[in-house]
Amino acid sequence: MSHKEISKGNNFLTCENYILFNDTDEMIDFFVIAFRLKIPMLVINDLTIKERNTFLESAGLEKFSLTTSKLIYEKAKSEIIASGKLMTVFKNFLYPNDDRKFLLVTRKTIYENSIDKIKNQLGSIRNQYEIISLYSKDRNTLKWAAQDRRIDYITIEILENSEFIDQSLCSVVKQNNKIFEIVLSSLINTKNDREISEVLRKGKKLMKLICSTNTPFIFTMKPESPLELRTGSQMRLLGSLLESSYNKTKTCVFDKQLEVLIANTIKLHESHVFEGIQEA
Amino acid sequence: MVTIKRDRYVVFHLISDAEKIEESIFKSSIWRTYQTIFGLYGSSGAGLYFEDYDEDKKTGIIRCTHTSLPQLLTVLAFMTEVKETKILIQIMNVSGTVNKAKQILTTK
Numbered sequence: 001m002s003h004k005e006i007s008k009g010n011n012f013l014t015c016e017n018y019i020l021f022n023d024t025d026e027m028i029d030f031f032v033i034a035f036r037l038k039i040p041m042l043v044i045n046d047l048t049i050k051e052r053n054t055f056l057e058s059a060g061l062e063k064f065s066l067t068t069s070k071l072i073y074e075k076a077k078s079e080i081i082a083s084g085k086l087m088t089v090f091k092n093f094l095y096p097n098d099d100r101k102f103l104l105v106t107r108k109t110i111y112e113n114s115i116d117k118i119k120n121q122l123g124s125i126r127n128q129y130e131i132i133s134l135y136s137k138d139r140n141t142l143k144w145a146a147q148d149r150r151i152d153y154i155t156i157e158i159l160e161n162s163e164f165i166d167q168s169l170c171s172v173v174k175q176n177n178k179i180f181e182i183v184l185s186s187l188i189n190t191k192n193d194r195e196i197s198e199v200l201r202k203g204k205k206l207m208k209l210i211c212s213t214n215t216p217f218i219f220t221m222k223p224e225s226p227l228e229l230r231t232g233s234q235m236r237l238l239g240s241l242l243e244s245s246y247n248k249t250k251t252c253v254f255d256k257q258l259e260v261l262i263a264n265t266i267k268l269h270e271s272h273v274f275e276g277i278q279e280a
Numbered sequence: 281m282v283t284i285k286r287d288r289y290v291v292f293h294l295i296s297d298a299e300k301i302e303e304s305i306f307k308s309s310i311w312r313t314y315q316t317i318f319g320l321y322g323s324s325g326a327g328l329y330f331e332d333y334d335e336d337k338k339t340g341i342i343r344c345t346h347t348s349l350p351q352l353l354t355v356l357a358f359m360t361e362v363k364e365t366k367i368l369i370q371i372m373n374v375s376g377t378v379n380k381a382k383q384i385l386t387t388k
Contacts, residue, residue, distance in 0.1 A: 033295060037370060188360050193316060227295065227360070227368040234357035234371075241317070241354060 012250075013095055014232035015041040015257040017181065017220040018107070018155075024058060026226070031064050031102060033226040040094040041257065043105040048128045049268075052106050064100045067093075069130065069265040072103070086262050087255075105261055107131035109155060113138040122150050130264050133181060137161045139169065146172040152260050153181040153218070158199050162206045170213040179256060180210060180217040184238050185228065188221075203242035211244060218252045286346040288374055289331060289381035291388075292356065294338035295368040303333045309362045310342070314355045326352060331378060332385065339372075341381045349374065 016034065021027060021044045034042060047055070056066050069090075076089040094103060108129040112118045113136050125132070133153035134145045142164060145151045154173065156162055165180070173180060187203070190196045210217050219235040221228055230238070232253035240246045266272055294301060307330055314323040326348035333340035344352045356369040372388055375381040 033368065036295065188358055196316065225366065227366045229368065230357055231371075234353070237350060237354040237357050240350070241358075246350065 012232045013041070013091060013254045014039045014235070015043065015254045016223065016229055017043045017218060017257055018109070018183065018222040019044045020222065020224050021045065021047055024055070024061075027055075028061070029226040030223075030229070031061075031100075033229055034102065035064075035100055037229055037231045039229060039231065040101060041103045041105065041254070041261075043107050043131060043257070045107055045109055047106045048125075049106050049130065050128070052104055056104065064102055066102050066104050068104060069261050070269060073262075073265050073269065087258060090258055090262065105130050107133065109133045109135055110151075111135050113141055115141055115144050118145065122148075127268060130261060130268065135161065137164060139164050139166070142169055143172055146176050146178050151178065152264065153179050155181045155183065156206065157183050157186060158203045158206065159186050159195075162202050165206060165209065167209065167213060170209060170215040174213065174215045177216075179260065180215060182206070182217055182219055182239075183222045184219055184230075184235060185222040185224075187238055187241065188228070200241060207239075207242040207244045211248075216256060218256050219249065285327065286376065287327070287343055287378075288346050288349045288376060289378055290342045290344065290349070290352060290356070290374050291372040291381050291384045292340055292342065293370045293372055293388075294340075295370055296338065296362075296365055298365045300335050301338060301362055301365065301367070303330070303335060305363050306333065309359065310355065313359050314351070317355060317358060318351055322348075322351060328352070332382065339385055341378070341385060343378070 014037070016039055019030060019042055030042065044052070052068070056068070072090055072093050079089060094101060106129045108125055110118055110121050110132065112121065118134065118141065122132070131152050132150055133155050134142070134151050135155040135157070136142050136145065137160070142154060145154060146169065156165060186199050190199055219239050221230050221235065223229050235253050236246050236249045239249050239252070311323065311328070314326065314328070325345070327343065327345040329343040331341040331343050342352065353371060356371060359367065359369055361367060373381070373384045375384060
C-alpha cells in the first residue's frame with residue numbers, strides 16, 4: 001500500500017452506518033465533523049422515516065443541505081431509466097461534498113434473541129425504516145434472520161456476540177445476500193491493554209472466518225459522540241488491525257451500504273407498491 | 281534492491297473541545313499508543329519525529345518512514361483522548377517532502 005493510496009483515501013466516499021441520535025444539537029455537531037471528514041452519508045439509528053422528514057424541516061439545519069434517498073431517486077428517475085446506473089447517480093450527487101450535502105438515512109436495530117419477538121417487532125415497524133439490522137446472541141435466531149428478507153444487516157459487536165458466528169451462519173448469510181456489520185467502536189473505546197488484546201484476539205478470529213468464507217461485511221464505528229466518527233480510510237486501517245486486508249475492504253465503507261440503501265429505496269417507493277397491497 | 285528508507289510527512293489537524301493541547305502531552309500520547317499497538321520494536325523502527333505542531337491552530341506534521349506509514353495512520357485513527365480530553369485526529373494529507381507538507385499546512 002503506497003502513501004498515495006492512503007492520502008487519496010480521504011477522497012473516498014464514506015458512510016457512517018450506525019449513529020446513535022440523542023438530540024438535535026448533538027446532531028448538528030455530527031454534521032459539522034462529518035463535513036470536515038467528508039462523510040456524506042449518515043445513517044441514524046431509531047429514527048423513523050416520518051421523524052426524519054420532520055427533522056429535515058427543523059430549525060438550525062439551514063447551513064446544511066440535507067436530503068433523502070427517495071428525493072435523489074425521484075430527481076434522477078428519468079436519468080436512471082436512460083442509463084441504468086443508479087449507483088453512479090447517487091455517487092455523483094454526493095461527491096465532491098463541498099456544499100455541505102448530506103444523505104440522511106434511517107435505520108432500526110432490533111436487539112432480540114427470540115424469533116417470535118423479532119417477528120412481532122418486524123411487523124410493527126413495517127415500512128418505517130430504510131434499513132433494518134439485527135443484533136442477537138442466539139445462533140438459531142441469527143440463522144433465521146439471515147434467511148429473512150426484511151433484515152438487511154446482522155450486527156456484530158466484537159466483544160459481545162462474535163462467538164455466535166460460525167461457518168454455517170457465514171454460508172447462510174452469503175447465500176441470502178445478507179451482510180455482517182462489524183462494529184469497530186469496541187476497538188477504540190477500550191480502556192486497558194487487556195481489553196484491547198481481547199478485542200484484537202476475538203476480532204482476528206472473526207475476520208479470519210468471514211474472509212475465509214468470502215461473506216460480505218461492512219465496517220461501522222457506531223459513534224456515540226461526533227468525535228468518534230472516522231473516515232472510510234481510517235475504518236479500513238482499523239480493520240487491518242484485525243488482519244483484514246486494507247485493499248480488500250475498499251467496498252466495506254460505502255459501496256455495500258449504498259447498494260442496500262438503493263434496493264430498499266426502490267422497494268419503499270410508492271411506484272413500486274401495488275395498490276392491492278397498499279396499507280390504508 | 282532498494283534499501284533506502286524514504287520519509288513521509290503526515291499533515292494532521294486535531295479536532296477537540298479543548299482550546300489548547302500541549303505539544304509534549306500530545307507527543308507522549310502518540311508514543312504510548314504506538315507502543316500499545318505495535319510494541320517497542322515497532323515504535324523504534326517507525327522513525328517518528330514531530331516536524332511541526334501549532335498548539336493554537338491544533339495542526340502539525342509528523343515524520344515517519346514510508347514502511348511505517350500505515351501503522352502511524354492506524355495509531356492516529358486509534359487515538360480517542362489525550363489526558364482525558366476527547367480528540368479526533370483528521371489526516372489532511374500525506375506528503376513525501378517537508379516543504380510540500382508545510383505548504384499544505386499553510387494553505388488549508
